Amino acid sequence: MGPTRAQFVQYAPAALAVTSLVAGPWSALVAGAAGAGAWAISVSAPALRSLIACGITATGSGIAAHQILASGMDPLFALGLAVPAGAAALAHHRNTAGALPGLPATTTAAGQTSQAQLITAWWTEFISGPTQTEGRKLIQDGAVLAQLAIDLGDDHLSFTGIITLPQGQQVRVKAADVASVYKIPVSHVEMGDPKHFAPNALPITVHLRKPTAPPQIVGGAPTTPEEVWAAHVAIADGAMPGTTLTLTRYDGPLDWEGIATRERKAIGAVNIQDLAGNLNLETIQVALAPADKPSQMGVRVMKEHALMHGTMLSTVADELAMDARGYVRLGTYIDATAALVPLAQPGSGARHLYLVGGSRSGKSGVLEQILLSAHKSGIAVILASPQAGTIAGAGLTAYCGDGLDEAMGALRLAYALMLDREARYRSPAFPFTDPLVLIVIDEAHMLLSASSPYHLEAKAIVEQLTRRSLKRGVGVVLATQTPLAEDLGNSTVIRSQLLIGGGAVFLRCARGQGSLVGANAVQGAEGIDLSMIPDSWPGQALKVADRDMSGLDTKASANPEDGTFGLGYLLTPGSQAVQFRSLHLDVPPSSLAAGLPPVAVEDCEAWRNRDAITQTPMVDQRGKNLVGSLTDLLTKAQQGPSAVPQQRAQASPTGPAESTDGQELIKPRILELLQQESIPLTAETIARKLGLPARNIRPRLSELKKRDEVINENGLWKAP
Incomplete structure (x- = not known):
């Protein structure tokens, strides 16, 4: 050769x-x-x-x-x-x-000087100068490599130094520049943060040869959870870098529990989607449970979900009442413990609750359960339900605003009640005699979004309620279909106050609308994408396809395992979102109310004038200048039914004109309809049946009520 x-x-x-x-x-x-x-x-x-x-x-x-x-x-x-x-x-x-094209593979102790000479020669030839090549463009003239030190081992070779320039100059050498000179990957070059060092002196470490990476686990080969964890989760770009897994239960590669520990460092927030990707599982097959120590985190992997068969509401009805700490049971955590949320804070007032869930996610069931818990706990409820007829437990409320206009009226009533309590309790001393009140707002986006005819007024009222109502004993339970900012009227105040003042429930959302990152980020729920919660359990679709449809019982109720209704994440202040499932509602909530009447709001000015207040806009024609005192509000309400705000009139679709028969001829039609109907009706339902705008019906109903010709019970109208 x-x-x-x-x-x-x-x-x-x-x-x-x-x-x-x-x-x-x-x-x-x-x-x-x-x-x-x-x-x-x-x-x-x-x-x-x-x-x-x-x-x-x-x-x-x-x-x-x-x-x-x-x-x-x-x-x-x-x-x-x-x-x-x-x-x-x-x-x-x-x-x-100093110009050899390659670095020697091995270096003896006596040859380290030549190795240093080689490193320095390349540095001066291409980076700092003086170069031996005419016309060569240096990376930064004068940026010498000082304090050179070489670390040589059997499987690695690296050198460290300080890039030094005269006083007053700044180091402009980049990691990519050094990597190109020594023909190594950019990841092999480590440079100090310029913010922590002098501008003209920057430390650098260059790995000419890194240790051989440990062998990776062979794909498809049988492995233990600890090996999978070390290979995919604990690595630098894994979901929980630097952690080790200790198993506490093992029933197979897809059914185990363990504790992840990070030595002397807090684990912090964990991206649940990244963790599921590292373990090659679906998101709902992985659950986290924060431990007592910040350096530990409980992990559970499930072949069949632990909450697949649910927890029946009818068997735990007595547990729905509020305990001495103000908590009620909302469902069951992944570890089979009770999932609790606060509805009150004894000695301080009420609490808020933020509920997110799309269609068929179980959101209505959670709201019905909250209504039942409030009923059993002696809490009065004002319900604002813009989408009429969606809440089965409406009969448990003190006031029900069923329909878009009536829901706006319920918001006005809750705001008036807060103003009333502020006027009566300048410095409230808890417990006071008035009951706690929850204002439950279902489908809040129908009132708060920019497309709503009541956008400005509803946004102003809800912002004030979430800010000021807790210490007056008024809590807000707000439910929307997505966590998007648009659903809350692009108000950062509303969501931040809801999360600070209570808990949050996150259920399944439509694809592309459930990510809790970016503008929709929620502290404690990092990395959760609610659209990744499937509508059925893994493998359940095949079971449904294999069912024998002959002789099907059409009256049979759905089993919990027929869908993931109520499955989601529960977040309480200062904690990590934990996977849970709401209690399965297999019976109407009213059947568990023991026949007791709804908890009533205290007798006060706001409650006595509720009919006028619910019809009185609390903002001006521009949607601004919210009424700030109870006196001003009552004065405005006593002036008679006000005209609907201009924003509502402009946004309303063109409806039938005022009846040519005159206003007096509308009242007999209303009385005739109520006498024919066997059940109470909302004002919107009456308007729809008569083919008239609701704004023409509500004043007539108020006039009939003053003459005792009709009865109004919680927003529902009927003949005496």
């Missing part, structure tokens, strides 16, 4: 020196051949120039020696001419020692 390129460049000058003494003038041909060969093998320009100079020097020495010998002079003079040729060979060796 012939000499390598590096060996040729190093030893060719020595051969030229010897050849020049023997071959005489023919050494010029040898020098020319050496120069052509060096060009052919792409030697760098400095090495090529040095090689040609060495060849010329050796050629001149050879010619002179040949002539001396031919003239018969003393041969010692000819031998002395070998000294310049040898010096040229040594100079060429020194010039090429």
Whole structure:
């Protein structure tokens, strides 16, 4: 095997020196051949120039020696001419020692100096200068590598130093620049943060050869959860880097529990979607449970979900009442413990609750359960339900605003009640005699979104309620279909106050609308995408397809495992969102109310004037300047049924004009309809049946009520 390129460049000058003494003038041909060969093998320009100079020097020495010998002079003079040729060979060796194209694979203890010389030579040639190549563009002239130190091992090679510049200059050398010079990946270069060091002195570490990575787990091979965790979860870009897994229960590779521990460091928020991806599972197959120590986190992997069969509401009805701490049971956590949320804070007032869930997610069931818990706990409820007829437990409320206009009236009543309590309790001392009150707002986006005709008024009222109502004993339970900011009228105040003042329930949302990141981020629920909660359990679709449909019982109620209704995450203040499932509602909530009447609101000015208040807009025609005191509100309400705000009139679809029969002819039609109907009706239902706008019906109903010709019970109208 012939000499390598590096060996040729190093030893060719020595051969030229010897050849020049023997071959005489023919050494010029040898020098020319050496120069052509060096060009052919792409030697760098400095090495090529040095090689040609060495060849010329050796050629001149050879010619002179040949002539001396031919003239018969003393041969010692000819031998002395070998000294310049040898010096040229040594100079060429020194010039090429720092320009070798590759780093040696191994370095002896005695060779570390040459390794340092090689590192420094590359640094000066390409980064700081002075360069031996004419016209080369340096990365940063003068940025020398000071305090060079080499770390050499059997499986690694790295060096550290400080990029130093004169005082007043700033280091501009980048990691990518260094990586390009030493022909290594950018990830092998570590540079200090300029914010923590002087501008003209920046530490750097360069890994010329990193240790061999540990062998990865072979795909498809049987592995333990600890091995999978170490290979995919605990790595630098995993969901929980730097952690170790200790199993506490193992019933198979897809059914185990364990504790993740990070040595002397808090684990912090965990992206549940990333963790499921690391474990190659669906999101609902993985559950987290915060431990007592911040450096630990409970982990559970489920082949069949622990909450698949649900918890029946009818068997735990007595547990729905509020305990001494103000908590009620809302469902069951993944570890089979009771999932509790606060509805009150004894000694301080009420609490808020934020509920998110799309269609068929179980949101209505959670609201019905809250209504039942409030009923059993002696809490009065004002219900605002813009989508009429969706809450089965409406009969448990003190006031029900069923329909868009009536729901806005319920909001006005709750705000008036807060103003009333503020006027009566300048410095409330709990417990006071008035009952706690919950204002439950279902489908809140229908009132708060920019497309709502009541957008500005509803937004102003809800912002004030979430800010000021808790210490007056009025809590807000707000439910929307998505966590998007638009559903809350783009108000950061409403959501932040809801989360600070109570808990949050997150159920399944439509695809693309359930991500709790970015503008919709919620502290404690990082990485959760509610649209990733499936509408059925893994493998359940196949079971449904295999069912025998002959003789199907059409009256059979749905089982909990027929869908993921009520499955989601429960977040309480200062904790991590934990997977839970609401209690399964297999019977109407009213059947569990023990026949007791709804909890009533205290007798006060706001409650006595509720009919006028619910019809009185609390903002001006521009949707601004919310009424700020009870006196102003009552004065405005006593002026009679006000005109509907301009924003409502403009947004309303064109309806039938005022009846040509006159206003007085509307009242007999209302009385006739109520006498024919066997059940109480809302004002919107009456308007729909009569084919008239609701704004024409509500004033007539109020006039009939003053004449005792109709009865209003919680927003429902009926004949006496």
